[in-house]
Amino acid sequence: MNPSSPRPDPAAEELASLWAARLDGSVLSAEHRLALDAWLAADPAHRTLLSQYCQFSADLEQHLPLLAGIRELSADVQPSLATAQPHPWSRWPLMASVALTAAAAVALVFWLGRPKNQFADFITPLGRRQALMLADGTRVELDARSSLEVEIDGSRRRARLAAGEAFFAVHKDAARPFIVETPAGSVRVTGTQFDVRAASSTAFEVIVIEGSVQARPGDADGHAATPVALTAGDRLAARAGVVSVAALSPAALEHALAWRQGQTVFDGVPLSEALARFARYHGRTITATAAAAGLPVGGRFSLDDLAGFLAALEEVLPVKVTHHPDGSVEVDLRPQG
Amino acid sequence: MPEESHRRKFAGIYRRTIAPLRRYLARLLGNPTEAQDVAHDAYLRVYPKVMDESAVNPEAVLYTTARRLAINRLKRRRITPLVPAGSSLETAASPAPGVVQEVMARQELRQLEAAIVQLPEGCRAVLLLRKIELLSHQEIAQRLGITVSTVEKQHARALRLLRLVLLTEPIDAKPNQPESTRREVRP
Numbered sequence: 023m024n025p026s027s028p029r030p031d032p033a034a035e036e037l038a039s040l041w042a043a044r045l046d047g048s049v050l051s052a053e054h055r056l057a058l059d060a061w062l063a064a065d066p067a068h069r070t071l072l073s074q075y076c077q078f079s080a081d082l083e084q085h086l087p088l089l090a091g092i093r094e095l096s097a098d099v100q101p102s103l104a105t106a107q108p109h110p111w112s113r114w115p116l117m118a119s120v121a122l123t124a125a126a127a128v129a130l131v132f133w134l135g136r137p138k139n140q141f142a143d144f145i146t147p148l149g150r151r152q153a154l155m156l157a158d159g160t161r162v163e164l165d166a167r168s169s170l171e172v173e174i175d176g177s178r179r180r181a182r183l184a185a186g187e188a189f190f191a192v193h194k195d196a197a198r199p200f201i202v203e204t205p206a207g208s209v210r211v212t213g214t215q216f217d218v219r220a221a222s223s224t225a226f227e228v229i230v231i232e233g234s235v236q237a238r239p240g241d242a243d244g245h246a247a248t249p250v251a252l253t254a255g256d257r258l259a260a261r262a263g264v265v266s267v268a269a270l271s272p273a274a275l276e277h278a279l280a281w282r283q284g285q286t287v288f289d290g291v292p293l294s295e296a297l298a299r300f301a302r303y304h305g306r307t308i309t310a311t312a313a314a315a316g317l318p319v320g321g322r323f324s325l326d327d328l329a330g331f332l333a334a335l336e337e338v339l340p341v342k343v344t345h346h347p348d349g350s351v352e353v354d355l356r357p358q359g
Numbered sequence: 360m361p362e363e364s365h366r367r368k369f370a371g372i373y374r375r376t377i378a379p380l381r382r383y384l385a386r387l388l389g390n391p392t393e394a395q396d397v398a399h400d401a402y403l404r405v406y407p408k409v410m411d412e413s414a415v416n417p418e419a420v421l422y423t424t425a426r427r428l429a430i431n432r433l434k435r436r437r438i439t440p441l442v443p444a445g446s447s448l449e450t451a452a453s454p455a456p457g458v459v460q461e462v463m464a465r466q467e468l469r470q471l472e473a474a475i476v477q478l479p480e481g482c483r484a485v486l487l488l489r490k491i492e493l494l495s496h497q498e499i500a501q502r503l504g505i506t507v508s509t510v511e512k513q514h515a516r517a518l519r520l521l522r523l524v525l526l527t528e529p530i531d532a533k534p535n536q537p538e539s540t541r542r543e544v545r546p
Contacts, residue, residue, distance in 0.1 A: 035519060043514035046431075047489050047496040048507060078522055080435060083428075086490045087404045089472050169399060171373070184377055185395045222391050223381070305396060307436075348435045 034071055037061060042075035045348075046083075069347060077349035084305060151284060159193035160200065165281050166303045166325075168220075187219040189282055207239035207260055210249070217279060225261040229270070229278055230254050239265045284325050290318040293339070297353060304328055307350035314341050314355050362410070369409045372417055373402060380425055387429045397432065401425035404491075427493035474524040478517055485510055486517040 041058055044050060050058070062068050154162045157174050164170055168186020173179075179200040181190075192200045194213025202209045204220035214233025220226050228237045236249045239260035250267060252258055255275060258267045270278065277287035288296045294315040301308040303325045310317075317339050323331045332343045335353060342356045377398065384394035401424045408414040475483060488499045496510045503510070 036515070039515035039519045039522075040511060042518060043511050044496075046434075047499070047514060048511060049497075075518055075522070076435075079518055082486075082518075082521070083431065083490045083493075084400070085471075086475075086487075087400075089475075167396060167399060169402075171370070185399060222395075302392070302396075350435075 034065070034068060038068065038071040038075045041072055042079050045076060046079045070345075073345050073347040073349070076347050077345070080349045151281070156193075158195065158198070158200075161191040163189040163282050167305065183218055183220045185220050187217065187281065189215070189217045189279065191215045207237065209235050209237050211235040221261075224263070225259075227260070228252060228256075228258045229275070230256050231275065231279070239263075280322065281325065285322055286325050287322045288319045290320050293317040293319050293335075293341075293353060295319075300325065300328055300331060307348075309350070309352055311352065311354040314339075314353050317341065365410045365412070368417075369406055372405075372409065372421065376418060376421060380421065383422070384425055384429055387426070388432065393432065394429075397425055397428045400428055404428075424493060431493070471521070471525065474521050477524075478520055482513045482517040482520065485513040486521075489514060 041061070044054065062072070151166055152164045154164065156162060156172055156179075158179055160179070162170065162172075162181075165187040168188060169184040170186075170188055171182040171184065173181075177198060179192075179195070179198050180203065181188075181201070182203045184205065188202075190200070190202065190211075192211050192213050192215070196212050200211050200213075202211075202218050204218060204226045205223040206220065206226040209216065209218055209228050211233065214235055215231040216233075216235055217229040217231065218226065219228075226239070228235065230252045232254050234251060234253045237252055237258050237260075238249045239258070240263075250258060250265065252267065255269050255272075256267055257270050257278070258265065260266075274289075277289060280287045286299055288299075292315060294310045296319040297308045297310055300306075306328070308328075319335070319339070321334070321338075323334065332351065332353075335341055336343055336356075340356045341353050344352045344354065346352060380398050380401070381391070381394050384397050385391045388394050388397065401421055404424050405414070405417055405421045408420060409417050414420040475486070478486065484503065485499055488494045488502065489496070494502065496507050496514070499510045500507045
């Protein structure tokens with residue numbers, strides 16, 4: 023309650039929040055629809071406010087499960103499901119104190135106890151990257167929204183990248199090849215640095231930074247696929263069975279790996295592609311209209327700074343960014359005049 | 360020891376379900392990328408339930424969670440047409456990034472958590488049943504024995520109160536340091 027801060031009138035806030043709640047969790051009756059239309063038509067500011075509340079509501083759905091203490095609170099709501107926790111509140115201060123750490127690495131990490139053996143799953147949430155050191159000394163950096171499952175024992179090293187993108191600096195061990203599997207193909211190495219992107223169930227990408235690797239586009243189990251040998255600077259892109267290999271310039275290599283610093287570099291790519299990169303990182307719907315989709319985008323941007331990226335687009339391109347009430351963002355050509 | 364067996368159990372569930380779950384979600388959403396994202400979010404939600412054994416049948420909970428998340432997504436897609444077109448360009452432009460995004464970017468999670476603790480009890484119950492348990496307003500009304508209209512009002516109030524706290528509470532003037540998520544995971 024800070025009366026000095028500029029806010030819209032309380033009545034508008036109340037209705038905007040109520041409509042956002044109804045749109046989120048209720049089924050709107052015809053009567054409600056008419057009332058909503060009338061309310062939106064009454065004042066242009068209503069639309070902006072509703073848009074903000076809808077986005078806020080969607081953000082909460084996405085982020086609340088990641089809060090460390092939230093399960094304790096939920097257990098409080100549902101006493102029937104709270105198992106063996108007679109005083110859910112008593113653990114609250116502890117949970118709150120670890121909230122920051124837990125959120126920094128919401129990774130779901132687990133172990134089998136034997137030394138030097140590792141069996142772990144890592145999942146990075148929205149808008150965050152994570153660096154890991156595996157039991158064999160291999161370094162992994164995981165991009166936002168990536169899932170990695172690792173199995174390391176005396177005879178083999180295996181990582182499944184179910185989704186997303188990861189950079190690997192594999193600890194050299196000729197006796198135990200390191201295999202990265204994706205739904206669309208696998209990579210086999212003994213010790214090197216490379217980047218793997220599991221784009222979809224039929225597409226993946228491998229970039230080799232150092233040493234050499236064997237990539238096997240195709241089935242994750244590797245059958246019915248011819249291995250492709252790649253060396254430093256090579257990029258392999260496989261999409262629906264079509265495989266292409268190209269040598270990247272040092273600059274292009276650096277650009278392709280900019281995500282490791284939380285950045286992305288666009289080199290005249292279509293606007294739609296640039297928006298898709300941010301959409302995925304932030305888990306938001308961000309699109310371009312057909313008229314604007316092909317505009318070329320260039321430059322280096324911070325992936326964490328979505329607002330800054332959109333502002334930069336408006337500055338350098340003839341476009342207008344629109345935030346819709348459902349939380350989606352649309353980029354369209356700016357009307358001339 | 361039991362923790363390890365839970366982890367192993369989760370890994371087993373993950374391996375068994377990831378492919379069929381993704382196919383199921385891709386059918387629902389008509390889009391493999393979104394299916395991947397929803398599956399990912401569903402695993403994040405189910406993981407703690409496996410760890411504390413609060414789910415009797417974790418695979419069923421996983422599917423229910425994923426389906427509800429997908430339905431919420433489909434619903435959000437449909438919201439836009441409700442808004443009359445025409446005036447949208449000028450009036451809907453809002454330079455403010457999502458409040459939660461902003462807060463998360465600053466890692467001010469404690470603030471959000473504290474704000475939720477301080478919500479009036481009814482408000483908090485409705486918010487958590489909606490956002491964590493993913494129940495519809497109708498289901499929440501039945502569970503709590505209140506009307507849908509009351510649920511809507513409590514949900515709206517929770518949104519207002521949280522947004523107010525997050526917008527007005529001073530944010531520590533910490534330097535915007537890069538995320539240090541480096542984490543040693545040697546056994």
